[in-house]
Amino acid sequence: MKRRTLLTAAAAASALTLGLAAPSFAQDKTKVGFIYVGPVGDGGWTYEHNQGRLAVEEHFGDAVETIYQENVPEGADAERAITQMALSGADLIFTTSFGYMDPTINVAAKFPDVKFEHATGYKTADNVGVYSARFYEGRAVQGTIAGMMTKSNKVGYIGSFPIPEVIRGINSAYLHAKKVNPDVEFSVVWAYTWFDPAKEADAAQALIDQGADVILQHTDSTAPQAAAQKAGNVITFGQASDMGEYAPLPRVSSIIDNWAPYYIARVQAVMDGTWESDNTWDGIGAGMVGIGEITDAVPEDVKAAAVEVMNSIADGSYEPFTGPINKQDGSVWLAEGETADDGTLAGMNFYVEGLTGEIPQ
Amino acid sequence: MDFGGINPVILLASLMVASTPILLAALGEMVTEKSGVLNLGVEGMMIFGAVCGFIAAVETGSPTLGFVAAALGGMALSMLFAVLTQIFLTTQVPAGLALTLMGLGLASLLGQNYVGIKPPSLPDLHVPLLQDIPILGPILFQHDAVVYLSLLSVVAIWAFLKFTRAGLVLRAVGENHAAAHALGYKVKLVRFAAIGFGGAMAGLGGAYISLVRVPQWTDGITAGIGWIALAIVVFASWRAGRVLIGAYLFGGITVLQLNLQAAGAKVPVELLSMSPFLATILVLVVISARRHGASNAPAMLGRIFHSS
Numbered sequence: 001m002k003r004r005t006l007l008t009a010a011a012a013a014s015a016l017t018l019g020l021a022a023p024s025f026a027q028d029k030t031k032v033g034f035i036y037v038g039p040v041g042d043g044g045w046t047y048e049h050n051q052g053r054l055a056v057e058e059h060f061g062d063a064v065e066t067i068y069q070e071n072v073p074e075g076a077d078a079e080r081a082i083t084q085m086a087l088s089g090a091d092l093i094f095t096t097s098f099g100y101m102d103p104t105i106n107v108a109a110k111f112p113d114v115k116f117e118h119a120t121g122y123k124t125a126d127n128v129g130v131y132s133a134r135f136y137e138g139r140a141v142q143g144t145i146a147g148m149m150t151k152s153n154k155v156g157y158i159g160s161f162p163i164p165e166v167i168r169g170i171n172s173a174y175l176h177a178k179k180v181n182p183d184v185e186f187s188v189v190w191a192y193t194w195f196d197p198a199k200e201a202d203a204a205q206a207l208i209d210q211g212a213d214v215i216l217q218h219t220d221s222t223a224p225q226a227a228a229q230k231a232g233n234v235i236t237f238g239q240a241s242d243m244g245e246y247a248p249l250p251r252v253s254s255i256i257d258n259w260a261p262y263y264i265a266r267v268q269a270v271m272d273g274t275w276e277s278d279n280t281w282d283g284i285g286a287g288m289v290g291i292g293e294i295t296d297a298v299p300e301d302v303k304a305a306a307v308e309v310m311n312s313i314a315d316g317s318y319e320p321f322t323g324p325i326n327k328q329d330g331s332v333w334l335a336e337g338e339t340a341d342d343g344t345l346a347g348m349n350f351y352v353e354g355l356t357g358e359i360p361q
Numbered sequence: 362m363d364f365g366g367i368n369p370v371i372l373l374a375s376l377m378v379a380s381t382p383i384l385l386a387a388l389g390e391m392v393t394e395k396s397g398v399l400n401l402g403v404e405g406m407m408i409f410g411a412v413c414g415f416i417a418a419v420e421t422g423s424p425t426l427g428f429v430a431a432a433l434g435g436m437a438l439s440m441l442f443a444v445l446t447q448i449f450l451t452t453q454v455p456a457g458l459a460l461t462l463m464g465l466g467l468a469s470l471l472g473q474n475y476v477g478i479k480p481p482s483l484p485d486l487h488v489p490l491l492q493d494i495p496i497l498g499p500i501l502f503q504h505d506a507v508v509y510l511s512l513l514s515v516v517a518i519w520a521f522l523k524f525t526r527a528g529l530v531l532r533a534v535g536e537n538h539a540a541a542h543a544l545g546y547k548v549k550l551v552r553f554a555a556i557g558f559g560g561a562m563a564g565l566g567g568a569y570i571s572l573v574r575v576p577q578w579t580d581g582i583t584a585g586i587g588w589i590a591l592a593i594v595v596f597a598s599w600r601a602g603r604v605l606i607g608a609y610l611f612g613g614i615t616v617l618q619l620n621l622q623a624a625g626a627k628v629p630v631e632l633l634s635m636s637p638f639l640a641t642i643l644v645l646v647v648i649s650a651r652r653h654g655a656s657n658a659p660a661m662l663g664r665i666f667h668s669s
């Protein structure tokens with residue numbers, strides 16, 4: 001957003017002048033920047049990253065200064081925003097959307113002394129680490145509930161962009177819905193946006209019109225929840241954030257991203273001078289993915305099944321992608337008992353057997 | 362009655378809902394531009410209207426009051442633009458852009474305590490008798506009052522500009538403000554009124570998103586729809602009827618492509634996603650090209666009037 005840009009530009013200017021007057025002055029605080037794809041009030045993805053930022057502020061108090069920029073488009077403009085943030089004296093910058101991957105790498109090459117952390121991507125450099133959460137573990141829980149609760153056997157799924165993270169979620173949800181309900185069908189709608197409430201509401205409405213009575217979303221706003229509430233008899237799941245204001249119906253559970261512990265640890269590492277490029281990918285067990293309260297709208301047996309899936313993933317006794325699993329074209333992906341390796345998961349670009357439709361390339 | 366797995370009746374009905382915000386905002390902007398003023402602040406006025414309408418509707422429990430507040434809010438913000446451009450003679454393009462930024466920021470500030478609240482719902486106004494017509498009834502006559510209002514505005518604005526003296530004055534101001542001024546017309550007054558009308562319509566359009574289409578408040582809820590409205594005015598070559606076509610095409614194809622995806626149509630998703638933009642531009646360019654399209658722009662569009 002331009003308003004924020006102005007502020008950062010102003011901050012950059014003042015940092016420059018301050019720097020000239022008193023070179024050591026700016027070094028006192030560790031400056032941490034955040035690049036957001038949506039507004040902090042989206043109630044979902046960006047909201048949770050901002051909660052992480054606030055936790056950093058609270059944890060370190062005066063020792064850190066955080067800055068952030070909202071609504072940064074993915075693509076070329078992101079490079080400008082990240083550059084500006086690096087110029088303004090940030091020591092550590094979190095870029096919190098998949099589409100910032102190449103811009104982050106490009107900017108990082110120009111600022112070797114600044115540390116970068118890119119969320120959900122896979123490209124690293126000496127000063128670029130990546131981190132993500134195993135959302136697909138949460139999708140397994142959602143899929144179980146969705147499969148058991150759908151009456152029309154049609155589950156609608158609002159996808160944002162056809163990237164591995166989203167495809168993993170679709171596959172995981174489908175596999176676990178299928179496990180408890182062999183008749184279940186998924187329709188996927190690609191919204192090609194992370195955040196556009198009106199479009200997300202329309203997408204949810206289109207799926208409901210097509211007979212779906214469960215809506216899973218991989219977009220950031222609470223609009224699909226509102227659409228489901230209006231339609232009645234449709235259940236949804238909070239995405240990225242609890243979206244508890246729509247409980248107990250339509251929202252029956254949620255995936256909650258908890259970035260705070262990771263952000264605090266990484267800021268600490270920069271302060272201590274121990275920061276190194278890393279590749280962190282934590283799930284339910286480590287607490288990076290939380291499962292929001294399963295409401296009373298869910299029958300006891302369904303709830304018990306969902307909790308069992310959740311616990312077995314958390315204690316490591318069960319992997320959501322455990323064979324036998326075939327790819328959509330019928331070829332074998334995982335043999336009986338085999339589990340997926342992180343490399344395949346990180347680059348997943350295929351549907352599993354049973355899903356219809358094609359992934360846009 | 363299904364067509365490729367899609368029920369056309371439901372589709373057309375939701376098409377009208379999806380198109381209404383764009384239609385309202387584009388109509389307002391068209392009138393503003395007809396008076397020779399280019400207000401790029403549509404997005405800002407829309408989102409400001411959306412938040413004002415949402416707050417008023419939640420606090421009073423009346424969606425009607427919500428829409429009134431939205432119109433007033435949009436108008437209030439547009440008056441800021443009017444003062445800047447008409448009294449202080451600021452250039453209109455940056456003033457409009459500033460208005461958008463300000464509207465987005467103000468709305469985000471005002472809406473902070475309203476995230477996650479459900480607004481009172483606007484009842485559907487079923488037109489007696491007509492709503493019972495098979496097929497046409499559910500498509501056309503079972504909507505809420507604002508949809509009808511938006512359609513009536515198309516006719517009203519067209520008639521106002523074409524047949525009334527006031528409409529003629531407004532067009533005269535937009536075509537040649539010096540001549541209109543020489544004839545004794547109050548150029549600034551006319552433009553103030555046109556800007557205010559544009560703001561009110563944009564506010565209504567915004568509130569339709571936050572109160573009906575999405576029903577909730579979220580930061581950035583308009584997500585760029587104001588810019589689409591601006592573009593539609595140009596492609597519709599400043600004619601009310603074509604604005605209607607443009608808005609319905611855009612809104613309609615947006616809904617259609619999502620429905621096609623949900624129904625599992627074998628069309629590449631990339632093509633579907635860009636189809637609203639492509640189709641709208643294509644159709645409006647074709648109809649405008651036949652009869653002096655771009656030259657239809659008000660001659661004084663964006664020019665500063667200085668009564669010396």
